[in-house]
Amino acid sequence: MLKTRFRGVRARIAAGACVAMILSLAAISGGAQDTGGISGFAPARVAAERQLEEKLRAIPDAAHAESNLRHLTSEPHMAGTEASHRVAEWLRDQYRSFGFDAEIVTYSAWLPQPREITVELTKPTARKLASPEQPIDVDKDTSDKRVTPAFNIYSPSGEVTAPVVYVNYGTREDYRTLASSGVHVEGKIVLARYGKSYRGIKAKLADEHKAAALILFSDPKDDGSGAGETYPNGPWRPMSGIQRGSIIYTQLYPGDPLTPGVAATPAAKRLAPADAPSLPRIPTIPINAQDASVILENLSGEAVPAEWQGGLPFTYHFGPGGAEVHMKLVMDYQQRPIYDVIAKLHGTSDDEWVVLGNHHDAWVFGAADPGSGTASLLETGRALGELARSGWKPRRTIVICHWDGEEPGIIGSTEWVEANRSELQKKAMAYINTDVGVNGPNFGASANPSLKALLRDAAREVEDPRTGRSVYETWREHAAAFSGEVSGTARQTPATDVSGEPPISALGSGSDYSAFFDHAGIPSMDMGFTGDYGVYHSVYDDFYWMKHFGDPKFTYHPALARLLGTVALRLDEADILPFDFPAYALEIEHVTTDRIRRAVRDEDEQALEPALDAAAKLSISASRASQALQAVSGAPLDPAKASQINHAVAAVEQAFLAPDGLVGRPWFQHVLYAPGSYTGYSSVEEPGVTEALERNDSATLRQEADSLAAALTRASARLDEVARLAQSAKSAAGE
Ligand SMILES: [Zn+2]
Numbered sequence: 001m002l003k004t005r006f007r008g009v010r011a012r013i014a015a016g017a018c019v020a021m022i023l024s025l026a027a028i029s030g031g032a033q034d035t036g037g038i039s040g041f042a043p044a045r046v047a048a049e050r051q052l053e054e055k056l057r058a059i060p061d062a063a064h065a066e067s068n069l070r071h072l073t074s075e076p077h078m079a080g081t082e083a084s085h086r087v088a089e090w091l092r093d094q095y096r097s098f099g100f101d102a103e104i105v106t107y108s109a110w111l112p113q114p115r116e117i118t119v120e121l122t123k124p125t126a127r128k129l130a131s132p133e134q135p136i137d138v139d140k141d142t143s144d145k146r147v148t149p150a151f152n153i154y155s156p157s158g159e160v161t162a163p164v165v166y167v168n169y170g171t172r173e174d175y176r177t178l179a180s181s182g183v184h185v186e187g188k189i190v191l192a193r194y195g196k197s198y199r200g201i202k203a204k205l206a207d208e209h210k211a212a213a214l215i216l217f218s219d220p221k222d223d224g225s226g227a228g229e230t231y232p233n234g235p236w237r238p239m240s241g242i243q244r245g246s247i248i249y250t251q252l253y254p255g256d257p258l259t260p261g262v263a264a265t266p267a268a269k270r271l272a273p274a275d276a277p278s279l280p281r282i283p284t285i286p287i288n289a290q291d292a293s294v295i296l297e298n299l300s301g302e303a304v305p306a307e308w309q310g311g312l313p314f315t316y317h318f319g320p321g322g323a324e325v326h327m328k329l330v331m332d333y334q335q336r337p338i339y340d341v342i343a344k345l346h347g348t349s350d351d352e353w354v355v356l357g358n359h360h361d362a363w364v365f366g367a368a369d370p371g372s373g374t375a376s377l378l379e380t381g382r383a384l385g386e387l388a389r390s391g392w393k394p395r396r397t398i399v400i401c402h403w404d405g406e407e408p409g410i411i412g413s414t415e416w417v418e419a420n421r422s423e424l425q426k427k428a429m430a431y432i433n434t435d436v437g438v439n440g441p442n443f444g445a446s447a448n449p450s451l452k453a454l455l456r457d458a459a460r461e462v463e464d465p466r467t468g469r470s471v472y473e474t475w476r477e478h479a480a481a482f483s484g485e486v487s488g489t490a491r492q493t494p495a496t497d498v499s500g501e502p503p504i505s506a507l508g509s510g511s512d513y514s515a516f517f518d519h520a521g522i523p524s525m526d527m528g529f530t531g532d533y534g535v536y537h538s539v540y541d542d543f544y545w546m547k548h549f550g551d552p553k554f555t556y557h558p559a560l561a562r563l564l565g566t567v568a569l570r571l572d573e574a575d576i577l578p579f580d581f582p583a584y585a586l587e588i589e590h591v592t593t594d595r596i597r598r599a600v601r602d603e604d605e606q607a608l609e610p611a612l613d614a615a616a617k618l619s620i621s622a623s624r625a626s627q628a629l630q631a632v633s634g635a636p637l638d639p640a641k642a643s644q645i646n647h648a649v650a651a652v653e654q655a656f657l658a659p660d661g662l663v664g665r666p667w668f669q670h671v672l673y674a675p676g677s678y679t680g681y682s683s684v685e686e687p688g689v690t691e692a693l694e695r696n697d698s699a700t701l702r703q704e705a706d707s708l709a710a711a712l713t714r715a716s717a718r719l720d721e722v723a724r725l726a727q728s729a730k731s732a733a734g735e
Contacts, residue, residue, distance in 0.1 A: 038570065039457060040578030042634050052392065053461060053569050057562040059383035060376075065557035068375035069367060072360075073543040076146050079361035079405040079412075080111040080336035083146075087360050088339035091402045094378055095343035098385030100400070102343035107264040107415040108335045109256040109405055110273065114151040116330035119215070119285060121294055122161060123324035129291040134240040136232050139544040147364055147539050150242035150286050151329075152199065152216065153408045154257070158283035159328040160213040162189045163320035164295055168308040169195050170202035172678050175209055181302060183318045186210040189325050191295060193219040193310060194243050194286075198510065198681045203247040203280040205678070213327055214284040217292035218243050221311030223534040224289060235549035236534030242288045244363045244537045248409040249278040251675050253667035254514050255414030260667055263419035264338070264411070273333065278409070283329045298323035340412040341402040345384055347394035347572065352646065353427045354571045355399045355522070356380070356564060357413065357512050358434050359406030365542040368533060368550055372557060373437030374402060379561035380568065396429065396572050403512050406435075407537075410514050417515035424520050429650045430571050431516040432564060433526040438546075438556045440531010441466050442482075443475040446505040446683075447525035448517065448653065448673070449584040455525055456501060457578075458566040465555035471563065476502040508683035509675030518670045521654035523579065527563065529556045575642060576633040576726075577649045581719060585622035588672065588712065589615045591685045599693050600701075607702040611689070614712035621719035628726035632733075641729040648722045655715035658707045662688045663700050671704075671711045 038046050071090065077083035088104050095102035119130035133150070135143035165185045168174040170192030178185065190211040192202050199216060206214040220226050224237040231238050248257060256264040257276040273279060293312045300322035303315050310316060341360070358373040365371070381400050388394070405411030417424060430451065443464075447455055459472035467474045479502040507517050507524060517524040532549070535541040551557055570578065592608075592615040600608055632645070657669040668674045674687035684690050688704030 039453065040570065040574035040576050040633055042575050042636070045575065049569070049573055052387065052573065053566055056383045056387055056565045056569060057462065059386055060379035060558035060561035060565070062554035062558055064382065065375050065379055065561070066554040068378050069371050069546060069554075069557070070543055072371040072374055073141070073365040073367050076144065076148065076364045077360075077362050077366070078148060079338060079408050080109070080113070084361050084404055085337070085339050088341050088402070088404060091341045091360060091374075091378070092343070095341070095381055095400065098382050099388050100343040100345050100381065100385065102341065105340045105342055105416060107256070107338045107340070107412070108266050109264050109338050109408070109411050109415070110258045110333060111336040111405075111408060112153060112155075112331040112333045114149055114329070115332045116328060117149055117151060117285060118326070118328040119287060119291070120326050121298070121323060122326045124298055124322065127294060129294060129325075130285065130287055131240065131291055133242055133288065133539045134238070136540075138232055139540070139542065141365055141542045141544060142539050150244045152203075152245060152247045152284045152286055154246055154248040154280055155284040155329055155331060156279070156281065157329050157331045158213065160189060160283060161324065161326040162187060162212050164189045164191050164215075164299060164323045164325055165319045166296060166299060166304065166308075166316055167192045167206075168304070169193055169197060170205055170214075171197050172205060175205060177305065178318065181318065183301065183320070187212050188320050189213045189215060189327065191215045191217065191292065193217055193222065195219075195222045197679050198251070198675070199245050200247045200249050200280065201251065201678055203282065203284050204249055204251075206284075207281045211282060213282050215292075215295075215325070215327070216243070216284065216286045218289055219292070219310035219312070220289050223536070224311065226311040227534060228532060231535055231540045231545065232548070235532040235545070237538065238540070239289045241535060241538040241540055242286050244286060246408050247280045247284050249280065250409055250509055250514070251677050252278045252665050254410035254509070255418065256411055257409070259415070261418060264415045265419070283327060285327060285329060295323045295325060338405040338412050338415065340404055340416050342416070343381065343400045345388060345394055345398040347397040349395060349643065350397050351427050352396035352429055352643065353399050353424075354396050354430060354432075354568055355401065355424075355428050355516070356432045356568060357401035357403060358437065359403040359412065359512055361404045361407055361412075363407055363537045363541070364539045367542050367546040368439040369436045369536060369541060370406070372439065372546065372550065373434040373528065373560070376437045376557045376560040377402070377434060377564060379558055380565045383561065383565050384568070394572050398568060398572060406512055410509075410512060413512035414515040414519075417520050421520050424516070424522060425651070425654055426647070428516070428522045429577055429646065431513055431522045431524040432567055433511055433513040433524065434528050434560065434564060435511045435526065436530065436533075437528045437560050439533040439550045440529060441556060442478050442530050443471050443527070444530055445525060445527040446507050448507060448523050449587045450579040450581055450653075451523055451525050452504045452583060453580040454570060454578050455504060455527070455567060458563055458570060461566050462559055462562045465553075465559055471559065472502070479503055506673055506683040506685060508681050510681040518668050518674060521657045521670060523650065523653045525567070527560070529560060575637060576629055577646050579649050579652075580626070581622035581652065582619070582626050585615075585619040589619055592708075596686060596689055596693065601696070604698050604701050607698070607705045608689075610709035611705050611712065614709045614716065618712050618716050618719070621716040621723070625719040625722040625726070628723040628730070632726040632730045635730055635733040637729055637733055641725070641732065645722065645725045645729060648718065648725055652715055652718045652722065655718045656711045658711060663692075663703055671708050
């Protein structure tokens with residue numbers, strides 16, 4: 001899954017208002033670079049840490065990464081299949097050979113497989129559609145007989161014959177345009193192109209507008225010939241390429257649809273499928289651009305507005321009329337097994353964990369998504385294992401997870417977090433995710449604000465394979481130079497951050513950090529190298545594609561392994577966890593005071609006041625905590641005291657969880673970030689308040705503003721506690 005690592009370019013912070021705060025922030029938290037130190041490490045330990053990191057970074061190599069990926073892409077391995085089990089067993093055995101304590105954890109999820117897919121044009125002439133992706137001579141994997149026909153997982157079974165209406169991207173705005181043009185979709189089959197929003201939102205909106213069925217297609221303008229050369233001559237989607245993908249409503253809750261909030265163990269209490277709110281209600285199927293063109297060129301009705309025109313060589317019309325389609329989908333729903341791989345390298349302290357992860361299930365071969373991340377993370381695991389073999393013992397336990405069932409609905413990670421939530425909240429210091437780890441040369445990341453400085457520092461230590469300078473320098477230059485959006489593709493729009501730093505976007509959804517961050521309040525980040533990538537979720541996302549376009553020399557895979565390893569080692573070995581709370585508080589103040597206060601209607605302004613006060617107080621508490629932590633991180637600390645401080649530091653994030661969650665979607669508990677209810681992948685900041693504002697819903701706005709204020713107040717109290725613990729440890733150490 002994962003499309004939007006770089007989405008969500010936030011409105012720039014009004015520079016004048018914030019310069020003073022940024023300067024003070026740099027003084028408090030940014031000292032590491034100037035002194036040659038490392039944030040969170042006592043000066044006496046910096047040299048040893050540098051040496052350890054260098055040793056780790058020397059281990060990952062192109063040959064291992066390539067052979068990992070070759071193995072991982074050797075057969076299609078969709079979640080819920082035996083092939084997925086084989087991948088899990090292989091991964092477990094790899095980690096055992098590296099010296100990890102590795103096991104497979106199995107859950108049982110409600111998962112469909114397609115039994116019958118019929119899509120055909122019935123008017124004006126009869127013609128079979130739903131044609132498969134064409135094999136390509138030079139790439140023998142594309143003719144593999146084991147490839148499952150393309151489908152949208154979690155579509156219900158159903159049979160419909162109806163006229164077609166073209167709905168552009170099928171967003172809320174698009175349906176408004178249709179309504180204002182007098183086009184009705186009730187009882188029709190709606191045809192929507194991929195892009196702009198998560199496909200599960202398209203399914204929800206089609207249902208809300210009473211469409212009878214939904215057909216999704218990849219328009220060549222978005223990720224095919226309109227973007228560049230198509231496969232196998234280039235990296236973009238050929239006319240026969242189909243984007244598979246889930247349409248489950250992860251915007252309500254991710255994971256197994258029948259067990260929201262609890263682990264999908266065999267004994268778990270389950271909803272009846274008809275009662276599961278995350279299951280889509282109308283038949284939905286993806287087709288390729290060739291087939292879409294057969295429907296679109298027959299549509300009558302008014303010509304569409306210019307922004308709705310795609311890349312096919314004729315004028316698009318809204319319909320209905322001209323084209324009628326018959327579709328029949330038979331889905332075989334069953335309880336199917338999900339195989340997570342959990343590998344631990346035990347540390348001196350087993351009650352502090354640093355967790356890393358990526359999924360291993362793929363739509364087909366999954367070279368970029370997720371194999372590139374898996375192949376890289378394996379190299380990180382091998383490197384950590386080698387360090388351990390040479391006598392090093394991690395300070396904290398390192399847990400590397402390879403999730404199953406991410407593509408259908410972020411299932412493996414969600415169920416594991418739901419099963420282990422309270423243990424994770426006690427032990428997990430952070431979660432580091434990579435998904436589409438490598439599909440090009442441009443580094444990008446999303447993270448919660450307290451981890452951004454750590455991530456940037458780690459990127460300074462790793463060499464960029466192309467430029468020979470650091471990943472950090474290369475990232476910054478590219479971000480500054482490149483700020484045009486490439487429409488509808490995985491490439492997003494990084495612009496430079498107000499501080500001149502390369503941008504790190506807010507965590508949205510669409511990958512395995514969701515349960516860690518949104519549900520359990522574990523500080524999280526996600527990273528990878530991206531580029532021109534049009535074969536997302538198609539048969540063409542295979543080894544040949546990676547070898548010719550994504551990372552031909554396999555140099556970015558080891559670079560990612562080094563980055564993941566450097567971040568892991570900093571979190572693992574730090575005396576005091578290097579979390580940047582003033583940066584977090586600054587972002588919260590910006591969103592609350594600049595964006596939300598400006599958008600609120602006069603009559604609702606009062607409701608916002610407690611949250612505004614709490615945001616201001618949070619900044620003060622964050623500065624105090626940061627100063628106290630800075631002062632103590634150079635002192636020789638009693639390990640028990642240090643551990644107490646670190647647990648308190650990691651637990652600040654959990655203060656942002658509202659006990660009852662967001663109004664209408666209680667699984668999403670983080671009050672600061674959630675996937676948008678109508679965008680899906682991309683993040684909405686302060687989602688409860690923001691979405692209530694958009695709907696002009698004063699009652700919910702009041703409720704969400706109170707919940708936000710309470711969360712910010714809890715976070716202040718926790719930061720005050722961090723400061724108190726740090727001060728008392730300092731004075732104890734000084735005696
Ligand atoms: Zn993925």
